[in-house]
Amino acid sequence: MDSGSKLAPKAKRCLTANFSAMPWYLYLAFKQLFPTGRAASFFAWISIIGVALGVAILIVFASVMNGLGDRIRSKVSETFGHAHVFTGSIIYDYEELLTTLRGHPEVIAATPYTTGMLMMQYGNRPAFPKIMGLNPWEENQVVPLEDYIIQGGLEEFDDQRVVVSMGVAQQLKVSIGDLINLYSPLMLEQLKRDEVPLPMELTVCGIFESGFNDVDNNTIIVTRRTMQELYGLEDGIHGIMLLIDDPDNVFQFARGLEQELGGNFQTLTWMEANENLLFLLQFEKTIMLFLLFVILIIAGFCISAILIVTALQKTREIGLLHAMGGRTRQLAAIFCLDGMLVSMGGCVVGTVLAFALIGSRGALIKGMLYATGQGDAFTEHYPLPITDLPVSYEAGDFALIFLFCLFIGGVAGLYPAWRAARMKPSDAIRAE
Amino acid sequence: MTENNAILEARGLSKTFATPTKPVQVLDEANVALAYGESLSIRGESGAGKTTLLYLLSVLENPDSGELFWAGENALMKPADWRARQRATFMGFVFQAYYLMPELSAVENVLLARRLVGKVRKEDRLRAEALLERVGLADRAKQIPSKLSGGEKQRVAVARALMNQPPLILADEPTGNLDERTGEHIMELLLTLCREEDMSLILVTHNPVFARQTDRCLMLHNGRFENA
Numbered sequence: 313m314d315s316g317s318k319l320a321p322k323a324k325r326c327l328t329a330n331f332s333a334m335p336w337y338l339y340l341a342f343k344q345l346f347p348t349g350r351a352a353s354f355f356a357w358i359s360i361i362g363v364a365l366g367v368a369i370l371i372v373f374a375s376v377m378n379g380l381g382d383r384i385r386s387k388v389s390e391t392f393g394h395a396h397v398f399t400g401s402i403i404y405d406y407e408e409l410l411t412t413l414r415g416h417p418e419v420i421a422a423t424p425y426t427t428g429m430l431m432m433q434y435g436n437r438p439a440f441p442k443i444m445g446l447n448p449w450e451e452n453q454v455v456p457l458e459d460y461i462i463q464g465g466l467e468e469f470d471d472q473r474v475v476v477s478m479g480v481a482q483q484l485k486v487s488i489g490d491l492i493n494l495y496s497p498l499m500l501e502q503l504k505r506d507e508v509p510l511p512m513e514l515t516v517c518g519i520f521e522s523g524f525n526d527v528d529n530n531t532i533i534v535t536r537r538t539m540q541e542l543y544g545l546e547d548g549i550h551g552i553m554l555l556i557d558d559p560d561n562v563f564q565f566a567r568g569l570e571q572e573l574g575g576n577f578q579t580l581t582w583m584e585a586n587e588n589l590l591f592l593l594q595f596e597k598t599i600m601l602f603l604l605f606v607i608l609i610i611a612g613f614c615i616s617a618i619l620i621v622t623a624l625q626k627t628r629e630i631g632l633l634h635a636m637g638g639r640t641r642q643l644a645a646i647f648c649l650d651g652m653l654v655s656m657g658g659c660v661v662g663t664v665l666a667f668a669l670i671g672s673r674g675a676l677i678k679g680m681l682y683a684t685g686q687g688d689a690f691t692e693h694y695p696l697p698i699t700d701l702p703v704s705y706e707a708g709d710f711a712l713i714f715l716f717c718l719f720i721g722g723v724a725g726l727y728p729a730w731r732a733a734r735m736k737p738s739d740a741i742r743a744e
Numbered sequence: 745m746t747e748n749n750a751i752l753e754a755r756g757l758s759k760t761f762a763t764p765t766k767p768v769q770v771l772d773e774a775n776v777a778l779a780y781g782e783s784l785s786i787r788g789e790s791g792a793g794k795t796t797l798l799y800l801l802s803v804l805e806n807p808d809s810g811e812l813f814w815a816g817e818n819a820l821m822k823p824a825d826w827r828a829r830q831r832a833t834f835m836g837f838v839f840q841a842y843y844l845m846p847e848l849s850a851v852e853n854v855l856l857a858r859r860l861v862g863k864v865r866k867e868d869r870l871r872a873e874a875l876l877e878r879v880g881l882a883d884r885a886k887q888i889p890s891k892l893s894g895g896e897k898q899r900v901a902v903a904r905a906l907m908n909q910p911p912l913i914l915a916d917e918p919t920g921n922l923d924e925r926t927g928e929h930i931m932e933l934l935l936t937l938c939r940e941e942d943m944s945l946i947l948v949t950h951n952p953v954f955a956r957q958t959d960r961c962l963m964l965h966n967g968r969f970e971n972a
């Protein structure tokens with residue numbers, strides 16, 4: 313097309329024009345890195361690669377931390393719901409409360425729950441899991457239990473059956489169809505009254521894995537009725553769990569709800585319930601980013617060292633530029649700009665490198681973990697399955713990394729710039 | 745006031761260098777004046793202070809005492825930025841060792857002189873190319889200095905000194921590092937171009953033959969000028 317052929321020379325003119333308008337010290341800083349007749353100077357390559365590695369590591373790290381954080385956060389809110397409403401004691405006539413909550417404009421789902429701890433036995437192996445009473449066949453489910461089932465199913469789930477988490481199943485070596493015994497705290501009361509408590513016998517009908525290790529390690533689920541029986545709740549419940557529209561504003565929602573409900577109703581949001589874990593996630597990222605910034609500082613020292621050598625090598629050129637009418641601060645600017653140009657180059661190359669690394673992360677992680685022999689330990693202890701590492705990009709991280717990098721580049725150029733500025737023009741020209 | 749009809753005038757210029765053993769007095773109340781369009785050669789023994797004189801005249805080195813006038817302006821009383829600007833527009837340098845920016849091509853080196861003054865315009869590019877053609881390097885314009893011979897480099901340096909059409913050229917033994925024939929050629933070029941473009945010239949040289957081709961010859965001896 314002829315518009316294209318017209319555009320090409322126009323673009324070219326534009327480029328040359330900009331180059332002509334460039335201040336001479338920026339032009340020379342640029343030429344020092346990319347001299348005429350060569351792709352780039354040795355100095356440029358070395359320093360850009362150094363900065364790029366630092367930038368790439370920072371981006372990869374921040375994005376993976378975001379990804380893991382997001383996944384943990386989403387699993388936490390999935391298994392907990394966004395908020396719990398409770399009174400601190402048993403709630404008996406909850407139908408009206410449930411209707412009110414389900415009618416609330418911000419509530420997506422509301423489910424009654426009962427929860428506690430008990431002792432569980434299979435053969436001669438005991439376990440002390442957390443127990444929840446849920447009726448997953450009802451409408452309005454908060455926890456997507458159906459999605460978590462990895463063995464068996466919920467079709468036959470009733471008051472004589474139990475669904476156990478992956479961790480419990482492995483610990484007790486139970487499988488579908490096995491009978492297990494449950495001893496509730498209520499039975500302790502019976503013991504105190506010299507009665508002989510009989511354990512409750514339930515059949516395992518399903519094994520689930522939510523992806524959140526806190527839950528997967530040690531949880532069993534029975535029907536609400538079974539739970540009410542185990543804990544002597546009659547037809548009471550412990551509280552109601554909620555999913556809401558806007559989980560990020562859950563605090564506001566919870567405060568509003570407490571006021572609306574009045575009485576002694578309390579709320580607990582998913583963020584409060586997992587405060588420690590969420591804090592740890594953020595803290596971990598901050599501390600690690602802080603430590604990793606040291607990499608950029610090291611890269612800065614390398615730039616500085618190379619620029620100092622360059623400034624010494626260029627003594628005569630500096631003298632020449634004085635004679636040609638360059639001002640001292642403009643001459644100094646060449647070296648600061650060099651540092652910043654290297655940083656910019658490093659940011660661009662580093663970002664590309666980071667995306668390449670993130671793109672092939674599966675293979676890289678496997679290789680790395682198994683090469684160091686830590687693969688199994690990692691999969692076992694990390695709170696999430698590591699098979700596919702999640703990543704999530706945050707503009708703020710990029711901005712922070714780029715700005716810091718530019719800053720380091722400029723600072724790295726300061727000392728060489730000062731060295732250049734300090735040279736006496738006549739001495740510089742005379743230098744051999 | 746005689747400075748008004750002189751492009752450059754120095755009065756009572758003195759310079760003493762402190763050395764570990766004893767102070768070296770290089771210039772001792774030296775006086776020199778150059779008229780517009782005049783060419784002046786300065787000779788003197790090695791170590792007489794010829795290079796130092798050029799640096800003092802361009803205030804790349806500060807004199808201990810004395811007065812200096814650039815086209816009537818008292819250069820030593822002006823701010824450093826003003827002098828930097830004058831070095832770019834008012835004078836052009838040619839050094840003994842050809843001093844080119846190694847990362848720029850021949851034509852870019854010539855254009856650099858213009859860049860220090862301001863934006864590079866189309867006509868500046870044309871002038872740079874014309875100057876290179878004038879010094880006989882039209883076909884080597886895109887070459888980088890490391891691929892040029894000594895004589896070629898010095899010709900680029902001459903073109904660069906002339907780029908901004910400064911009224912004054914300061915040349916410090918421009919042929920010192922070249923063989924005789926190349927040297928003669930460069931010198932002829934420099935003298936002709938200065939005459940063509942109406943520039944004043946101060947030429948420091950050892951060679952009496954070159955010295956005789958300028959309008960006036962001075963000898964620097966014991967820190968003062970003597971007529972040769």
Ligand SMILES: Nc1ncnc2c1ncn2[C@@H]1O[C@H](COP(=O)(O)OP(=O)(O)OP(=O)(O)O)[C@@H](O)[C@H]1O
Nearest residue numbers: 761762763768770789790791792793794795796797
């Ligand atoms: N920065 C300095 N510190 C101390 N002494 C200096 C300095 N610069 C020059 N000199 C001395 O001043 C004297 C004059 O030097 P200059 O370079 O001006 O001589 P010149 O006439 O150009 O000699 P040549 O013909 O060999 O180039 C020399 O003795 C030199 O050692």
Ligand SMILES: [Mg+2]
Nearest residue numbers: 794795796916
């Ligand atoms: Mg000399």
